[in-house]
Amino acid sequence: MTLRALLSVILTCAFCTAAEAQTRPPAPRPAPPRRPAIAERVFFSAGVLFQVNSNDFTDTATIRRNAENGRLETAYDVGSGLAVDVSGSYLVWKNLAVGVGLTLFSASTTAAIDAQVPHPFFFNQPRPVTGEFDADRSETAVHVQARWLIPVNNKMLVTIFGGPSFFSVEQDIVSDFEYSESYPFDTATFTRAIAASQSESAVGVNIGGDVAYFFTPNVGVGGTVQYSGATVEMTQPSGTVEMKAGGLQVGGGLRLRF
Amino acid sequence: MKGVMALATAAAALLSLQVGSAQQPSSLRFNATTVNDLRTWDQFVSAQERAGGLRVTQVEQDPSLPSRTVERMHQYYQGIPVWGAEVVRDSDGGVPMSIFGDVSAQLDLDAQPTLTVDAATKIFLSSAVSATLLRPVNLVVFRLQNAEPRLAYMSVVAGTNEVFRAFIDAASGVELQRYSMLQKQSAVGTGRGVVGDTKKMSVRLQAGVYVADDPLRPPVLTTFDMRNNLIRALNVLFGAPLFASDVASDADNNWTDVSAVDAHAQIGWTYDYYFKRHGRRGLDNRDRPLISLINAVSQQDALSLPPELLDFALNAFWCPECGPGGIGVMFFGNGLPSNSTFFGQNVSPLAGSLDIVAHELTHGVTSASSNLLPFDEPGALNEAFSDMMGTSAEFFFQVPGSGIGQADYLMGEDSFRASGGGLNGIRSLVNPIAFGDPDHYSLKFTGSEDEGGVHTNSTIPSHAFYLSIEGGRNRVSGITVQGVGAANREQIEKSFYRAFTFLLPASASFSTARAATIQAARDLYGANSAAATAITQAWTAVGVN
Numbered sequence: 070m071t072l073r074a075l076l077s078v079i080l081t082c083a084f085c086t087a088a089e090a091q092t093r094p095p096a097p098r099p100a101p102p103r104r105p106a107i108a109e110r111v112f113f114s115a116g117v118l119f120q121v122n123s124n125d126f127t128d129t130a131t132i133r134r135n136a137e138n139g140r141l142e143t144a145y146d147v148g149s150g151l152a153v154d155v156s157g158s159y160l161v162w163k164n165l166a167v168g169v170g171l172t173l174f175s176a177s178t179t180a181a182i183d184a185q186v187p188h189p190f191f192f193n194q195p196r197p198v199t200g201e202f203d204a205d206r207s208e209t210a211v212h213v214q215a216r217w218l219i220p221v222n223n224k225m226l227v228t229i230f231g232g233p234s235f236f237s238v239e240q241d242i243v244s245d246f247e248y249s250e251s252y253p254f255d256t257a258t259f260t261r262a263i264a265a266s267q268s269e270s271a272v273g274v275n276i277g278g279d280v281a282y283f284f285t286p287n288v289g290v291g292g293t294v295q296y297s298g299a300t301v302e303m304t305q306p307s308g309t310v311e312m313k314a315g316g317l318q319v320g321g322g323l324r325l326r327f
Numbered sequence: 328m329k330g331v332m333a334l335a336t337a338a339a340a341l342l343s344l345q346v347g348s349a350q351q352p353s354s355l356r357f358n359a360t361t362v363n364d365l366r367t368w369d370q371f372v373s374a375q376e377r378a379g380g381l382r383v384t385q386v387e388q389d390p391s392l393p394s395r396t397v398e399r400m401h402q403y404y405q406g407i408p409v410w411g412a413e414v415v416r417d418s419d420g421g422v423p424m425s426i427f428g429d430v431s432a433q434l435d436l437d438a439q440p441t442l443t444v445d446a447a448t449k450i451f452l453s454s455a456v457s458a459t460l461l462r463p464v465n466l467v468v469f470r471l472q473n474a475e476p477r478l479a480y481m482s483v484v485a486g487t488n489e490v491f492r493a494f495i496d497a498a499s500g501v502e503l504q505r506y507s508m509l510q511k512q513s514a515v516g517t518g519r520g521v522v523g524d525t526k527k528m529s530v531r532l533q534a535g536v537y538v539a540d541d542p543l544r545p546p547v548l549t550t551f552d553m554r555n556n557l558i559r560a561l562n563v564l565f566g567a568p569l570f571a572s573d574v575a576s577d578a579d580n581n582w583t584d585v586s587a588v589d590a591h592a593q594i595g596w597t598y599d600y601y602f603k604r605h606g607r608r609g610l611d612n613r614d615r616p617l618i619s620l621i622n623a624v625s626q627q628d629a630l631s632l633p634p635e636l637l638d639f640a641l642n643a644f645w646c647p648e649c650g651p652g653g654i655g656v657m658f659f660g661n662g663l664p665s666n667s668t669f670f671g672q673n674v675s676p677l678a679g680s681l682d683i684v685a686h687e688l689t690h691g692v693t694s695a696s697s698n699l700l701p702f703d704e705p706g707a708l709n710e711a712f713s714d715m716m717g718t719s720a721e722f723f724f725q726v727p728g729s730g731i732g733q734a735d736y737l738m739g740e741d742s743f744r745a746s747g748g749g750l751n752g753i754r755s756l757v758n759p760i761a762f763g764d765p766d767h768y769s770l771k772f773t774g775s776e777d778e779g780g781v782h783t784n785s786t787i788p789s790h791a792f793y794l795s796i797e798g799g800r801n802r803v804s805g806i807t808v809q810g811v812g813a814a815n816r817e818q819i820e821k822s823f824y825r826a827f828t829f830l831l832p833a834s835a836s837f838s839t840a841r842a843a844t845i846q847a848a849r850d851l852y853g854a855n856s857a858a859a860t861a862i863t864q865a866w867t868a869v870g871v872n
Contacts (some may be wrong), residue, residue, distance in 0.1 A: 133485070135515040135527065136515045136516060136517045136527055136580075137527075188527075189515050189527065189529060189543055190527055190529060190543075190592075190595060190596070190599065191527060191724075192525070192526075192527060242463075244461075244462060244463055245461065245462065252543065252544060252545055252602075253599055253602060253603060254543070255603075263462070265462075265463035265465065267463070306459045306460040306461060
């Protein structure tokens with residue numbers, strides 16, 4: 070077959086196809102899958118979150134001993150841990166709900182004390198003193214949230230949310246310490262920390278997402294990833310101690326809707 | 328509340344048993360040492376412990392009685408500590424041996440404060456000038472003397488010149504009581520010494536003033552101020568009693584009497600040197616009191632002193648039999664006014680030179696050990712050993728150098744300052760001849776003055792000490808000594824210390840001192856040690872064989 074003959078066949082077939090297409094009625098376009106409407110107006114969740122990040126912080130203070138300034142540095146190891154989380158929201162417009170959440174986190178933290186205690190007889194010859202203290206930490210966070218609900222189907226609901234968070238942090242803060250020493254006072258040994266629980270509040274933010282699967286019309290389970298955090302400043306005689314509260318939290322629990 | 332009621336009920340019941348002692352309003356005191364009392368009070372204490380009215384705050388073992396355990400318990404009222412209310416129970420294998428307590432028996436007060444912590448904090452911060460809080464503000468039940476207990480806030484406030492614990496009523500904010508914390512703190516003060524440096528002073532707070540009585544070091548270490556009363560000083564030296572009012576004092580613990588500062592601080596340092604370097608506990612190794620007298624004669628009055636009394640202005644000395652009861656006393660003169668000279672030198676208070684202070688204290692060490700006779704060669708060894716330890720104390724605490732307050736081998740250089748291009752100090756261990764003292768045995772002074780030249784001839788052994796450490800060539804013999812080096816000076820210090828305090832007889836000659844110091848080095852570091860070799864070479868270099 071010559072090249073001309075081949076082109077002729079191809080063009081003929083092409084026109085044939087076009088002619089055939091013009092002669093058939095257009096096929097109906099498949100309808101996009103419709104999102105199920107949100108029939109419920111009230112949503113609850115309760116569960117456990119794992120606070121992923123640590124909120125370690127350090128407090129450095131000047132101590133006056135033996136007619137000379139020394140140093141007290143306390144490093145608080147506020148590690149990750151579990152938090153209890155509950156929230157409720159109400160659908161106010163289309164897919165928008167407003168809600169309130171509460172997260173409770175508590176942990177027993179280790180405070181590492183590293184101090185320099187001035188010598189009673191000589192200037193500039195501080196004695197190092199180190200010790201540890203079990204310091205309790207609790208965080209209460211109230212979240213005000215705007216929640217956007219995205220129903221995937223009748224059983225699955227995706228929610229994204231965000232808003233301000235109001236943190237209250239209670240933390241044992243080491244204010245001083247006691248030590249034992251004896252002549253010639255070249256060393257000193259930590260005996261105990263003097264600490265007191267202090268509370269402070271701060272405003273932060275929360276943002277996150279939740280995927281829920283409802284195995285009955287009203288009851289389901291879900292998983293959440295959220296960030297809720299704030300910076301808290303506690304006032305000490307020696308100055309201000311700045312610490313982070315909250316952080317990245319993942320977890321899951323019960324989901325209800327009505 | 329239940330625990331409190333139980334406490335009150337138990338207290339009332341026990342009071343009816345007439346166990347215990349004197350009572351105060353709301354106060355329950357008991358001293359249980361008999362079997363019956365112990366049984367009763369142990370039940371009471373245990374019941375209170377279970378109810379939360381008493382909480383164990385401390386458990387200690389008494390080293391002197393290893394089987395004993397002492398528990399200290401604090402009283403709580405609805406979770407709030409009752410200030411000062413404690414019970415102490417001493418047990419042997421769980422069996423109570425004594426119980427002493429002072430608790431509040433009938434507490435009945437509202438445990439909810441009206442005042443907030445923030446409001447209380449503001450009140451505390453306004454209670455002193457430039458106040459800061461050294462303790463967090465805490466709620467306590469505060470027991471007023473002869474009055475009902477009150478719910479109170481407590482904190483420790485540090486002001487410009489004060490540190491005090493304060494209590495304010497948790498309802499009204501009225502201050503209930505404050506008391507100074509300074510007495511409970513280590514009374515470490517500061518003071519400016521003769522050469523203008525600032526030193527720490529270990530002192531005691533007594534009746535509202537700070538006194539130069541060291542509560543931290545093991546021995547009695549007290550500095551007495553003769554307040555320019557030479558007659559009084561002489562009387563004390565001859566045995567007249569010393570009184571608390573004689574102790575050097577300062578109102579604010581920021582000491583300004585340079586003699587008091589340097590004598591008190593540097594006697595302490597010398598004690599420390601002996602303890603840390605040689606493991607010696609003071610003069611007699613048994614913490615004999617360290618008593619010193621200062622300010623017998625003012626600098627101005629020194630100008631009019633008769634020659635026979637000039638030592639009380641221009642000298643320092645140790646008198647082992649002086650003082651009340653022959654306690655032994657160190658004395659430091661105050662020198663002369665800065666516009667006056669003595670043999671071409673300005674003389675500032677002698678306590679300002681650490682080597683002089685250590686020199687005098689070392690005389691006390693010698694008198695309690697080898698007790699070298701104070702004349703001729705043993706007397707020169709006595710003086711030499713004091714110079715050796717004087718310079719050693721300097722090198723222990725000061726930076727080496729030739730400036731004021733720096734460590735060197737000159738004696739008294741911080742107090743005796745040349746007024747015009749001359750030499751500072753009174754003797755040199757490096758170059759004795761610079762002060763006219765012998766640096767070789769062949770030049771030994773053989774006259775009778777100065778008890779046979781005890782001070783001038785001291786430089787023969789003290790120069791050997793120097794050569795043993797630093798090395799060098801003796802000017803007269805030309806012999807070169809390989810010293811152990813400054814980094815190893817401890818070896819020479821210890822060798823001479825051992826020889827002079829343990830091995831030498833009271834009438835030792837220079838030759839005996841040579842043999843004893845070499846033996847000490849061998850004992851400590853071996854026969855062929857660098858220290859033994861250096862000491863041998865050094866004695867040979869100064870002509871002592």
